Amino acid sequence: MAVYGRIEEVSETIQSNDIENRLDRNLESHVEKEEQVAFPFFRLIIGSTIATFFSVVIPLLLDMVSPSQAQDLYIGWAWHQGGQLYSSYYASHGLIYYLLLYITQGGILFALVEWLALLGGGYFLFSSTDYLTGQREQAKQLLTIFYILVSGLGFGGGYATILALPFLFAGFSFIAAYLSNPNHDKGFLRLGIFLALSFFIEPLTSLFFIAVVTIGLFVFNVGHGRLAHGVYQFFAAALGFSLIFYPVGYYVLASGGFGEALGSLLYPIDSLQVLNPQLMDNVVFYGLLTFGLGALFLVFLGLFQSKASRLYVISVPASFTFLFVLALLLFSQEPLHGSRLILILPFLLLLLMTSIRGEHSGRIARRRRREEVPTLWKKFMRGNLYLPILVVVYLIAVPFVARFVLHPVSYSEQHQVVDRIKQETSEGDQIYIWDSHVQIYKESQRLAGSMFSSPLLYTNTEENKTSLINDLKENQPKMILVNDKVPVWSEVETLLKENYQQVQTDYSEFKVYKIK
Structure with a gap:
């Protein structure tokens, strides 16, 4: 009798586990559907x-x-x-x-x-x-x-x-x-x-x-x-x-x-x-x-x-x-x-x-x-x-x-520079901006005179620096704008002295150079 009682107990346990597993599967299926809706x-x-x-x-x-x-x-x-x-x-x-x-x-x-x-x-x-x-x-x-x-x-x-x-x-x-x-x-x-x-x-x-x-x-x-x-x-x-x-x-x-x-x-x-x-x-x-x-x-x-x-x-x-x-x-x-x-x-x-x-x-x-x-x-x-x-x-x-507190003059001068570029160059001319304000190219609709649009970007290897200098020598941009706060390399200074003349402006931050 004890054996039969043990068998019945095990049988009830198995049935109970089966029922619980089915309930868990049903609940999990319901949760999965709920979560899909709740994405x-x-x-x-x-x-x-x-x-x-x-x-x-x-x-x-x-x-x-x-x-x-x-x-x-x-x-x-x-x-x-x-x-x-x-x-x-x-x-x-x-x-x-x-x-x-x-x-x-x-x-x-x-x-x-x-x-x-x-x-x-x-x-x-x-x-x-x-x-x-x-x-x-x-x-x-x-x-x-x-x-x-x-x-x-x-x-x-x-x-x-x-x-x-x-x-x-x-x-x-x-x-x-x-x-x-x-x-x-x-x-x-x-x-x-x-x-x-x-x-x-x-x-x-x-x-x-x-x-x-x-x-x-x-x-x-x-x-x-x-x-x-x-x-x-x-x-x-x-x-x-x-x-x-x-x-x-x-x-x-x-x-x-x-x-x-x-x-x-x-x-x-x-x-x-x-x-x-x-x-x-x-x-x-x-x-x-x-x-x-x-x-x-x-x-x-x-x-x-x-x-x-x-x-x-x-x-x-x-x-x-x-x-x-x-x-x-x-x-x-x-x-x-x-x-x-x-x-x-x-x-x-x-x-x-x-x-x-x-x-x-x-x-x-x-x-x-x-x-x-x-x-x-x-x-x-x-x-x-x-x-x-x-x-x-x-x-x-x-x-x-x-933009609005520390350097408002700098941003206003950028727009003046863009207007000047449009007036003194034609659409096919190249220019160069010796500054980090690369957006001047796009705003003035002029191409940069080098594959490196700024001397401050990606020029910290000798190879890239030399490439920029050679581009400026070969392409000879019609106008070069230099920000006074950005150091000019000695090779570029020589290039400006030999091939460019400075234009008198009332800009406080930019110097304008035009090719001779």
Whole structure:
């Protein structure tokens, strides 16, 4: 009898478990449908619109774009006048990015392209976070943080990185799906295609991102005994990458700009100088902004916070890559501008994503214990005393202060200079602006007398500096405008004395030289 009683007890337990499993499956199915309906499209649209307004529309309308971004916009217009990308214009980003600038001619229509990129970037960022952590509410909070950061870090510059985000995170969504359920090898061909598209928009950031996900996948597959799957995934992704890389790369090679394109890709590393006069300014400016964003705390969490292996394999390489990119900024000799910090954004987002505490026992259990998990907003914003908000406000406010309070005369003189250029030169003439105000070319509808539109941009290697000097000697621009605050190289001083004569003006900052 005891045996029969035991059998009946086991039978009842099995039946009870079956009923509970069916109820859980039904509840999970209901939750999945509810979550599909609850996808935050409204948040995506509003966030993309606000971020586009601050990062693109206001800077373009009020002439507040960074010097490097102004050069990109100039190339988008100048390409219509002839010449080849990379060989005629110094292009520091990818071909697809400049094609989009060419289509929009570097005008306000480019804001629509940026809006679509932010919409797609937010969509795939949310999907990746949901796959990787299972915390849908915190994924929504990450979306809000993302659009706030873009509004500040992307104010007036960094548009190439923003355009690359939807492709970077579209590819990462496949990786996140695999890490959360490593029983398939789906999507790796498309992963390679997306990464190739991002490479031809923003090459350097994409290479760093590729390094992060490659290291993460390798460590994950080795740790889970799936090395053979990792080899297959690598070749599938490489095939997808080559489907885009070879046709586009062949076009660049055929146009004669391959060497220049490779040089511009390596320039941030080739131009590094550990002991340069700008080092302390960089450390104070970029260092304080990075600290205010709470990024160093996120790096600490990425390296030392206890988390699931699928999160850890991403957070560790993302932390080291973040520090490397920050070092590139600190040792750079390019002009200071807050939008240059946009380079750290993809890795900052990965660190934010992996700092979310996902659970191990299934979606339903995670939802039941959600109140025990500290929210991302509380950890990132309140944990950093809302300094990230202060940093964003600072990055938006400083250009307004510079434009309307500190340097109003400089901006008014720019418009006077543009009028003078139009009056004293014809449409086919070339000019040169010895200043960082590259937008003068586009406003005056005149081409630059060199592939380097400003002596302050990308000229910190001897090769590029010599190229600029040779361009000025060979092309002999009809007019050269020199800002008194920008040091003139000795070779250029000699050129001005021999071939140009100074024109008397009432400008307080600019000197005008016309060819003899």
